[in-house]
Every structure is written in C-alpha cells, then in structure tokens.
Amino acid sequence: MAARGAAIGRGWAGSLTMGAGQFCTNPGIAVVRADQAGIVAEAARDALAGTGAQVMLTEGIAQAYRAGRDRVANVPGVREVLTSMCNQREATPFLFVVSGRDWLGNHALGEEVFGPLGLIVTAETEAEMIEIARSFEGQLTATLHMDAGDADLARRLMPILERKAGQVLANGFPTGVEVCEAMVHGGPYPASINFGATSVGTMAIRRFLRPVCYQNIPDEILPEDLR
Template identity: 75%
Template sequence: MSSNPHGKHLIAGEWVGTDRSFRSDPAHGPSHEFSCGSPDLVDRACRAAEDAFWTYGYSPREDRARFLDAIAEEIEARADAITEIATQESGLPEARLQGERGRTTGQLRLFADHIRKGDYLDRRVDPALPDRQPLPRPDIRLMQRPIGPVAVFGASNFPLAFSVAGGDSAAALAAGCPVVVKGHPAHPGTSEIVAQAVDAARQRLGLHPGVFSMVHDGGLEVGQALVQHPLIRAVGFTGSLVGGRALFDLCAQRPDPIPFFGELGSVNPMFLLPQAVAARGAEIARGWAGSLTMGAGQFCTNPGIAVVLQEQADTILAPMRDALAQIGAQVMLTQGIAAAYRRGRERIAAAQGVREALTSMCDQRNATPNLFVVSGQDWLGNHDLGEEVFGPLGLLVTARDADEMLRIARSLNGQLTATLHMDAGDATLAQQLLPVLERKAGRVLANGFPTGVEVCDAMVHGGPYPASTNFGATSVGTMAIRRFLRPVSYQNLPEAILPRDLA
C-alpha cells in the first residue's frame, strides 16, 4: 500500500477536503499537503457519531470485539506504509515504530478479549425481597453503560500507540462509544493511513460510518470546537500541561461539563536509597542514563529527577556523566519540541543553586543530554525545578539525610510514576517513603526504570494532577475502558426489556 497521503479528513466514511491546507514538517523525506480541519467538519463528525451511537452503543460485545480485532488486522496490512511515513514524519527509528505498532495492535486485541469476558461491566444484582419488613425491597440491577461520542486528541510522541487508533480510541470503541479523533499535526500522514485502516475494518463489518471520524489539525479553533461540541460526552488527551489545561478548562466551562481525561506532565522521580547506591551505584547510574535518553527523552515516563543522599552523589554522578557523554544528538519529534527542550535547559541552568554536571549544545531539531545537580534545600525552595522538561535532561537532587529525602518526596506534584532503587537494608526507609509516593504517583516501581509501560489488566498510567486530570483513571491497560462508561441501575424492569448483558 502507498504511503503517499491524499491529505483529506475522514468524516463518517467519506474522505473530505477543505479550501485551506498546511504542509507537514518531516524530520526527513518529502513534505505533503493536508487539508486544514474546521469547526464545520467537527460538527459533521460529531453529529454522525451521535447517530452511530444508537446502534453501536447497544451492539453486542462480540460485535465490538470483532471490530477491534479487525482494526488490528487492517493496521498490520498497512505495516510497511505506516513505518515508512511515520519514520519520515517523526524521525523515530524503524525498530521503535515497529515495536509501537505491535503495542497498538496488541492493545486492540487485549481490549477485544477483555470485553468478551464481560467483567468490565461490573454487573451487580440485588434480587427482590417482597417479604422484607418493614418494607419490601425491589429487584435492582446495576451495569456499566457507554456514555456516548468521545473526542480523542492524538499525541506527538507516540504516533501509533497514543494516536488515531491508540489506547484512548481503542478504549472508547471497546466501551461502545463512537470516536472523533483530532489528528496531531506532527504526523498527519501516519494518522491518515491509520484512519484508513479503521475505516476499512468498519466497512468489513458493516458498521455505521459515524462510528469513527478523523479531522486533521486546523488551529486552536478545531480543538476548541471538539471539546465544546454538545454531543461529545468525554475527551481523551495526551500532551502538554499548558494545552491540556486549556482544554480541561473548556470542558469544565461547558453548560454541561464533561470529563477530560488528560495526561499532562510528569518528572517521574527516582529515589536512590543508600544501600542500593553503595552496592550498585554505577549500575543504577547507567540504567538511568539509558532510560533518560530513550527516544530522545520524549517519553511521558522519562525519569527526569533522581534523589540521592549528598554523601553518595559522586557515586552516581561520575558513571552517569560517562554514560551520557557517549550519547550523540537525537532527532526530536518536531521543531517546536526541540525549541521547548532548549528553553527548559536554560530555565534549569539559570535556577538558584543548580550546578552543571554535563551540558551540551543542540540546535535545530536535535537534542543532546544534559545533567544538573541541586541540593535538597535549593530544590525545596524552588517549585519550578519540579516542572517537566520534555527531553533527555536529568536533575540529581542531593539530600542531606533521610528526613530531607522524605521532605523532597512530600514536595512533589502528582506523577505518573515514582521509583525506589533499594536493597534489603533499605527496607525501613523505603517503608517510610512508600505511603508518600503512592499518594503522589499512579505507579510505584522498585529497582527498575519507568520507561516502558506494560499494557495489561493491572497497569495504571495516570496519577494526581498535573500527571493527569483524573486521578482515578488510567490511559493504559484494560481499566482504561472504564473512563467511557457510567453505572446505571435498573429497578423492577421486566426481563424482556433489560439490557441483554443483565437479563
């Protein structure tokens, strides 16, 4: 299949162009022209999604599972075309994109298997007690039901797994919710080919064309029109804190506020406990360097902060510096992300008490590693040091003692992850830190690195704000489906009209 895009929007089964256009800005290879999105296209897509909901939202679980499986098959049928244009647009290597494609199709199939089992419905039945005194109890049954059309914003850093047919779309479709995707301008050609795969799967199964639409970028007005459309019932978003917070506020300001499930920012702190550092500090440092620079540091779980006792700082610094010095320039996803990384580096370097341990120059769309050191006291006095720098920048925070390490933990904002590097002799300090870290993060790790998020039943990829806007939700794993459901109780309904999964 060809990787040359036609540059149109998918609106309820039709490929539609507009008068305005923009050109892609690939890391390498040819640039292509794409039609700009518009509020009118958003309106058409949302109306079609609402129309589709009356059939798709009440369809058998097996039908929706087959749809998810078919999407995975159609993506695999376009594997070469997707890899070719995605490497051009993002600058990511082929091996990374092939792995991400496998993760994308794997989570589609995982969600299909999950809804086939039916456990996600959380069915509860309290049978009638007609003879109960002083009053009888009616028959009451509960089940989770889909909420309606869902808006999904494609992410810049995962053009497949968090984009058009990524986790948010897969979860919404599994729940029974039609989806309207706003494609990310960093990879419009990739988005178009994946949208073709979704629509091909829809056609194979004869589903309503409004079950899935994709609108290309068209500026702020397109995103605003999508989250404010009265037929949209929830939003899935992965992106910057500034952009996500603006959309979150728009959702809250609607006449009928809707949930905004945004993943916004995290520094993913690691606490390097003394026994572990003494036993294997160099190994931990090298592992941190690899995780920090993976994919040019453009992972939402990138471990940007490590906390160590001051007396052990050199045990980490020397091998960390050596490991980072071997890593050359890496291409970033967009020119804008590269520029933001340079601004973040300048912000950290200029902060009170921050020392440079390894600095390097990068220009244009490239990123090179940077490492800084700051005392726990200066960290605690400067809240800005805890803000994410998206890219391969590490900050080592040196604590005077275990008490200051605990104060640093308590000072953290909400995080996607928090990590303990520990040996058996660190158990007492780890036990003190754990209650703090589990209040701060959605996932707590021991003796590992947070990059790489397993797609499974037990995964939580979310956390207190600003890691995400809903601390009780996850955007990865089967529990992600629950975001797009709501509980409904049925009292004394005859079996003939009960939903099929409750009868």
C-alpha cells in the same frame, strides 16, 4: 548506592534518553543521599556523554526542551555535570545537580522538562529526603532503588510516594511500561489523565469505543447484546 550505584546511574541514563527523552514516564529527577550522589552522577555522565543527538517530534517540542534546559541551568544553586549542544529539532542530554535545600527553595525545579534532561537532587539526611518527596507535585511514576538494608527508609517513603504517583516501582525504570490489567497511567494533578485517552492498561480499550444511544428502539431490532 554502595552496592550498585554505578549500575543505577547507567540504567537511569538509558531510561532518561529513551526516545529522545519523550516518553511520558521519563524519569527526569533522581533524589540521592549527598554522600553517595557522586557515584550516580559520574556513571550517568559517562553514559550520557556517549549519546548522540536525537530528533524530537516537532520543532516546537525541541524549542520547549531548550527553554526548559535554560530555565533549570539558570536557577541559583544548580551545577552542571554534563552539557551539550543541540539545535533545530535535535535533542542531546544534559545533567545537573542541586542540593535538597536549593530544590526545596525553588518550586520551578519541579516542573517537567520534556526531553533527555536529568536533575540529581542531593539530600543531606533521610529526613531531608522525605521532605523532598513531600514537595513533589503529582507524578506518573516514582521509583525506589533499594536493597534489604534500605527497607526502613522505604517504608517511610511509601505512604508519601503512593500519594504522589500513579505507579510506584522498586529497582526498575519507568520507561519499561507493560500493558497489563494492573497498569495505571495517571496520577495526582498535574499528572492526571483522561482515562478515555490512556494508551496502557485495560482502560485503553475506551480509546477505540464510540458510545451509541438507542431510544425507543423495538427489542427485535436492537443488537443481540442489548436484547
């Protein structure tokens, strides 16, 4: 954070608002040391403030986004960093901050808000950051923003994060998904996914396949590949 906290905050804001926040890999939660959180919050707030209203896919999704916003905003200990106005099918960004202690005391804060809403969770110590990581439900992705000096803490976090998410990144943002053989688009519940419906990775081909059973068919009339 000391080296590039503002850049991380701006990058997070861009990922958070991509596609009106409707990417399934949208990084809605940032866990930051309390003494460094202001750097990220200020940069993200300034970047988000310049984001206009975006149209969501359906009115129902937009209503659910506003309901999720209200749920987060009304949790004791949550403080507003950026608020905006949106109605009908529009989505505008919101940014909140909460202490790690209040986060750990309210399971509802870990529930997804589908849309461009960011929540900064401040950790007083490395031990509290690890405790927050352990509290997460299953995720599609988890990201470590780090330099060489953060390697010791990253090594302590990795065994936790790899059990919480299907994809673990370093120094990047998860909305930049590459469709390649190594890609995993799923994670522990509730981020689990039917492999036959995933849109990325080699298993995506199953979306376009339909099983056919051949019973007692003479070899000479079977498809060539099955003879």
